[in-house]
Amino acid sequence: MGSGRRAASGGWSRRRFVGALAGLGAVTALPSPAPPRNTEKTSAPRQAASSAPSHPAPAATPSPKAKPSGPRPLFLGTYTSVEGGGKGIGLATYDPSTGRVTGTGTVTGVANPSYLAVHPDGHTLYAVDEQDAGAVTAVRLADREVLGSRSTGGAGPCHLSVHPSGRWLLSANYTSGSVAVHPITGSGGLGERADLVTHSSPAPGPGQQGPHAHQFITSPDGGHVLAVDLGTDTVYSYRLDERTGRLTEVARAAAKPGAGPRHLTFHPGGRHAYLANEVDDTVTVCAYEPSTGRLTIGEPQSTGSGAGTNYPAQILVTANGSYAFLANRGDNTLARYAIERDGARLRLLGTVPVKGDFPRQIALSPDGALLFAANQRSGTVSVFHVDDESGELRSAGEPFASPVAVCALPL
Secondary structure, eight states: OOTTOSOOTTOOOHHHHHHHTTTSOOOOOOOOSSOOOOOEEEOOOOOOOOSOOSSOOOOSSOOOOOOOOSOEEEEEEOOSSSTTOOSSEEEEEEOTTTOOEEEEEEEOSOSOOOOEEEOTTSSEEEEEEOSSSOEEEEEETTTTEEEEEEEOSSSOEEEEEEOTTSSEEEEEETTTTEEEEEEBOTTSOBOSOOEEEEOOOSOOOTTOSSOOEEEEEEOTTSSOEEEEETTTTEEEEEEEOTTTOOEEEEEEEEOOTTOOEEEEEEOTTSSEEEEEETTTTEEEEEEEETTTTEEEEEEEEOOOOOSSOOEEEEEEEOTTSSEEEEEEETTTEEEEEEEEGGGTEEEEEEEEEOSSSOEEEEEEOTTSSEEEEEETTTTEEEEEEEOTTTOOEEEOSSOEEOTTOOEEEEO
């Protein structure tokens, strides 16, 4: 029940997306040095590793980066397997002052690049290949060359992120309910999969037929990686061995039965996070303990949606930790929240029309001055100016046309 999978007028289902790509052929493999062993395992609870996190905790309220000058890169994710879809990863630029977007081309050769992430050094772009034979692909940004792809060991990968060390790529297989880890080579390419964990328990939530991993990210302290699973209504915390890429489960957090958790984002203080629940149309404040990786999910709150059907998608937090924004698919709005009590409270301020249909994903520019919303059904990307003091959103103009826009990544 996630990211555009419902059979509604004007939309497409995830099953149709991945089914349409069955039999497209094997992905290209990259040579790599002797990788860690690649053994699938299930997510039975295990004792936490005793080693301390190797990354320092962040400052409580980091300052936004300085506003850049001149056009900046914008990468656009799409589905290539549907009528009217894209041809690959869309290339564009945006003006950091006006928010105006200009298309510049396409990186072809990547099937269904529905979610994108960039390496911390800014040299390599990564995309999921959301299909039955799931894969992740690396693209060198200097010349936009596709470096190759690696199997995720599952079906329908819908999210990926880069560990802050820059050495590991984390991906979530929605259809098969598993998470994968791939080593990143010195050139930015991908090695063979280092680990794969399938969420075999708890049992699927109401209306779900199995686990559905929807997101895989690193905590702000860098000591743990967390997987959000819509199918099991659970957020799993793992310790990542940064030498081998192996995962050890250390904690689980149970959402309300039938909540359908989809996307988690952390407050910069590192002690709280916010969880968007797709199925029951709520958002929750979570407490986080960096020393153990344990997440505690709070009570459901309103998304600000109206009387119609709504599926919350992605939630973001400003760099100063003062405001949060939530994409509401169906209601077609962006909810605005004030963050209070050092991250422990969300207070709904209201909603702003997104100027598009079905905002699947949202992202802030590196300086925090612009917000981009990828609107799947209207095939557009809306851009908003973000007021750093008030959290108000102001439209930057008419949305940019982008076929089946499901991800916008500004650099």
